[in-house]
Amino acid sequence: MELYNPESFNLPPLLIVKRTSRKNMENDIKVKNFIDTHLLLDNNFHKLFLDILEKSDEILKVSREEPSYKDFGLQKIFDYLSSKDMKKINTDKENTKTKLPLEREFILYFVNNFMKRINSNSDTESLIKILNPLFLETKKKLLSLSEKIENAICEYEEKNKKVRLDILSSTNFYFCNKCNKIVSKMKFTPKKCLCGEEIDKLSKVDKKSISHFNENLLNFINSNYWLEFGVGHLLKQNNFRILIGYDVLGNSGVCHEIDNIVYCPNENFRFFCECKNTDVKENDVFIFSGKMLDIGGTRGYIFTTAENTSENIKRLARSKNINIIENVLNKDPKDLICEIKE
Numbered sequence: 143m144e145l146y147n148p149e150s151f152n153l154p155p156l157l158i159v160k161r162t163s164r165k166n167m168e169n170d171i172k173v174k175n176f177i178d179t180h181l182l183l184d185n186n187f188h189k190l191f192l193d194i195l196e197k198s199d200e201i202l203k204v205s206r207e208e209p210s211y212k213d214f215g216l217q218k219i220f221d222y223l224s225s226k227d228m229k230k231i232n233t234d235k236e237n238t239k240t241k242l243p244l245e246r247e248f249i250l251y252f253v254n255n256f257m258k259r260i261n262s263n264s265d266t267e268s269l270i271k272i273l274n275p276l277f278l279e280t281k282k283k284l285l286s287l288s289e290k291i292e293n294a295i296c297e298y299e300e301k302n303k304k305v306r307l308d309i310l311s312s313t314n315f316y317f318c319n320k321c322n323k324i325v326s327k328m329k330f331t332p333k334k335c336l337c338g339e340e341i342d343k344l345s346k347v348d349k350k351s352i353s354h355f356n357e358n359l360l361n362f363i364n365s366n367y368w369l370e371f372g373v374g375h376l377l378k379q380n381n382f383r384i385l386i387g388y389d390v391l392g393n394s395g396v397c398h399e400i401d402n403i404v405y406c407p408n409e410n411f412r413f414f415c416e417c418k419n420t421d422v423k424e425n426d427v428f429i430f431s432g433k434m435l436d437i438g439g440t441r442g443y444i445f446t447t448a449e450n451t452s453e454n455i456k457r458l459a460r461s462k463n464i465n466i467i468e469n470v471l472n473k474d475p476k477d478l479i480c481e482i483k484e
């Protein structure tokens with residue numbers, strides 16, 4: 143923990159700490175670039191990054207090839223893939239698109255875990271016949287998602303000429319030339335492919351670069367830290383001194399996560415902010431008010447992307463000296479600042 147006590151302020155110092163996991167996340171270059179766009183409260187940028195978030199999640203899911211049926215025993219998988227079922231998979235695959243993802247997971251699980259136990263070549267061959275289209279489908283899906291992500295970035299930059307976004311990461315995928323299975327990711331590793339092909343040199347694979355948000359950036363967005371930094375930037379621009387995402391030690395001896403700690407320019411005063419990407423509930427007010435009480439805060443603001451907070455909740459907040467600033471993605475920054483100064 144460190145003592146935070148800015149010189150120009152005559153206020154009781156705060157004992158603060160930033161959690162290591164969060165520090166590491168914020169030190170990621172792509173997360174830094176994301177924060178440095180200073181566009182986090184821009185509604186169109188918000189739509190853009192949510193869209194890329196969704197597609198990146200899908201890329202991770204598709205490429206991971208992890209089963210969601212971890213608890214399925216070996217025997218069940220074998221039963222499932224008895225010759226009758228193999229036929230069924232083939233028919234289902236042609237008949238219903240919606241059924242495919244489930245089948246796909248089954249099969250991939252089977253492939254990754256139990257394929258080695260199959261002895262007869264005919265088993266392998268018939269399985270490969272089923273798998274080839276799935277591998278190809280996976281490959282096409284990855285390429286198409288990556289292309290859509292890059293196009294979305296281009297389009298945004300086209301509309302906003304001054305903006306250059308360096309927020310994507312790329313991962314190399316190596317697909318078997320023969321069956322399209324992903325044989326390695328990130329870097330090329332020689333191995334024997336499921337289809338029997340000995341993948342010992344790069345000419346035996348199709349190397350593709352897939353663009354996406356990296357894991358740190360995904361976590362950063364999913365944890366709603368983007369909103370804390372968006373609000374933080376707005377305040378900084380208006381000469382407030384600000385700490386984002388620190389834990390503060392309360393009088394009780396318990397640490398509280400405070401989204402923004404804000405020192406007012408030319409005034410011996412600080413306030414605390416809570417940033418919410420959801421409706422503000424009664425409980426949010428009580429919890430925030432309780433945290434403030436414990437760390438010795440007297441004034442608070444709750445920033446929310448939601449609108450139409452009920453009058454009762456606003457009244458409750460006011461009674462705790464907390465103001466709720468709503469709809470932050472759709473308001474002019476100047477108006478937001480005015481709401482703070484009120």
Ligand SMILES: [Zn+2]
Pocket residue numbers: 318319320321322323335336337338339
């Ligand atoms: Zn192969």
